[in-house]
Amino acid sequence: MEKLMEDLKSQIIEQLNLQEVKPEDIGNDEPLFKTGLGLDSIDALELIVLLQQHYNIRIANPEQGPEIFHSIRTMAAFITAQQKQQA
Amino acid sequence: MNIYINGTGCISPQETAQIGPLFSTLKEYDQVRLQAVDPDYKQWIDLKQIRRMSRVVKMGVGAANLSMEEAGIKMPDAIITGTAYGCLDDTGVFLNKMVSQEEQMLTPTAFIQSTHNTVGGQIALLLGCNAYNNTFVHRGFSFENSLLDATMILREGEAKTVLAGGLDEITHYSYQVLSRFGLYKKAPVKTMELLKSPDRGTIAGEGAAFFVLSPEKGTHTVAELAGVCTIYKPLWEGEVIGEIVKFLEAQDLTLEDIDLLVTGRNGDIAQDEIYEEVAAALFPDHPEACFKHLCGEYPTAMAFGAWMANRIIAEQDVPEAAMFYGQAPARIKNVLIYNHHQGTHHALILLKAC
Numbered sequence: 001m002e003k004l005m006e007d008l009k010s011q012i013i014e015q016l017n018l019q020e021v022k023p024e025d026i027g028n029d030e031p032l033f034k035t036g037l038g039l040d041s042i043d044a045l046e047l048i049v050l051l052q053q054h055y056n057i058r059i060a061n062p063e064q065g066p067e068i069f070h071s072i073r074t075m076a077a078f079i080t081a082q083q084k085q086q087a
Numbered sequence: 088m089n090i091y092i093n094g095t096g097c098i099s100p101q102e103t104a105q106i107g108p109l110f111s112t113l114k115e116y117d118q119v120r121l122q123a124v125d126p127d128y129k130q131w132i133d134l135k136q137i138r139r140m141s142r143v144v145k146m147g148v149g150a151a152n153l154s155m156e157e158a159g160i161k162m163p164d165a166i167i168t169g170t171a172y173g174c175l176d177d178t179g180v181f182l183n184k185m186v187s188q189e190e191q192m193l194t195p196t197a198f199i200q201s202t203h204n205t206v207g208g209q210i211a212l213l214l215g216c217n218a219y220n221n222t223f224v225h226r227g228f229s230f231e232n233s234l235l236d237a238t239m240i241l242r243e244g245e246a247k248t249v250l251a252g253g254l255d256e257i258t259h260y261s262y263q264v265l266s267r268f269g270l271y272k273k274a275p276v277k278t279m280e281l282l283k284s285p286d287r288g289t290i291a292g293e294g295a296a297f298f299v300l301s302p303e304k305g306t307h308t309v310a311e312l313a314g315v316c317t318i319y320k321p322l323w324e325g326e327v328i329g330e331i332v333k334f335l336e337a338q339d340l341t342l343e344d345i346d347l348l349v350t351g352r353n354g355d356i357a358q359d360e361i362y363e364e365v366a367a368a369l370f371p372d373h374p375e376a377c378f379k380h381l382c383g384e385y386p387t388a389m390a391f392g393a394w395m396a397n398r399i400i401a402e403q404d405v406p407e408a409a410m411f412y413g414q415a416p417a418r419i420k421n422v423l424i425y426n427h428h429q430g431t432h433h434a435l436i437l438l439k440a441c
Contacts, residue, residue, distance in 0.1 A: 015194070017138040019137065020134060042139075042196060045194070045195045049193075052192050
């Protein structure tokens with residue numbers, strides 16, 4: 001889980017072109033949207049694509065979005081759960 | 088109705104975003120492709136927004152902000168941009184992703200940022216401006232048509248202040264493609280020697296220049312935009328010569344009233360021939376300044392030329408780096424800019440000191 005969270009931070013920085021943000025600047029439980037990193041709706045689409053590209057995970061229910069993308073930890077937990085289901 | 092230039096802003100391969108005398112810190116290059124000198128864009132654009140902007144968007148937003156700062160306005164009544172290539176870099180990113188990802192899982196940012204009107208849209212978004220917003224994509228007339236639209240809107244009374252500008256970027260791919268067309272020099276050339284080079288081809292350039300136009304003079308106003316004229320594919324130089332005479336007559340001016348001729352010579356012997364012919368026929372003893380050795384060739388380079396002409400009027404002096412022939416008079420009142428792009432798109436702009 002820790003390794004996955006670190007990978008996610010690097011992938012988000014690259015995908016969203018977060019200039020001047022380093023992985024260590026992003027807290028595991030820090031909100032990704034509004035406060036915290038301050039991501040917006042376009043970033044949400046980028047994150048959906050990131051999950052598909054890097055983890056082959058599609059979000060079936062869009063209403064889950066706010067819960068899944070709340071923080072790095074919630075994203076990692078969702079990925080882990082999906083990977084267990086796929087295994 | 089007179090239309091005044093109340094503020095200008097320019098980002099180019101020269102240090103044009105800096106305050107100070109024109110070309111006081113001249114950037115000399117020895118290459119075929121000139122890139123714009125980036126100012127610190129964070130002074131105008133939030134970090135969270137800057138990450139999605141390609142260079143041309145940042146150049147446009149920066150130049151627009153510089154012009155509004157000089158004009159002392161916070162919100163224009165209309166935003167009009169002219170660009171031939173648009174946001175070429177992001178178009179390339181988007182198309183490459185389409186190919187590499189087999190049209191699957193395409194991310195939205197590159198697509199959103201790849202349209203020609205992205206710059207006008209971004210300026211409006213940052214200002215919160217819901218007013219008229221238009222982008223002209225007419226190759227070598229893109230900038231001129233943005234000025235024509237601006238003057239029409241002002242004359243119709245639909246707006247009191249218009250932000251109008253021209254911009255284009257050169258990317259790795261576009262440089263390669265345009266090089267194959269033979270547009271550029273085969274070997275590096277010093278920019279200050281470009282206009283005397285004896286062969287074909289020019290140097291590639293890029294930049295953005297914006298103008299705040301209004302029927303009312305502002306605090307920093309030095310010139311009025313007295314006229315804009317475009318001539319598409321003239322059959323021979325006589326047609327251009329005739330159009331220049333008619334253009335000046337329409338402004339109640341004679342050839343003798345022109346204090347300075349600014350031309351778009353670019354160092355390509357074939358393309359510069361018509362400037363020689365026009366100067367010999369109409370302005371044999373007039374001082375002549377040039378600008379494309381300083382900014383490079385691109386379809387909206389006329390915007391740089393107009394920006395430079397406005398600064399020359401402001402300073403009442405032509406920097407040595409821009410002077411091509413003769414000596415500027417002590418009083419520079421009427422400046423005629425004549426430029427053509429690729430021999431097909433010829434344009435005239437007349438600035439009058441006020």
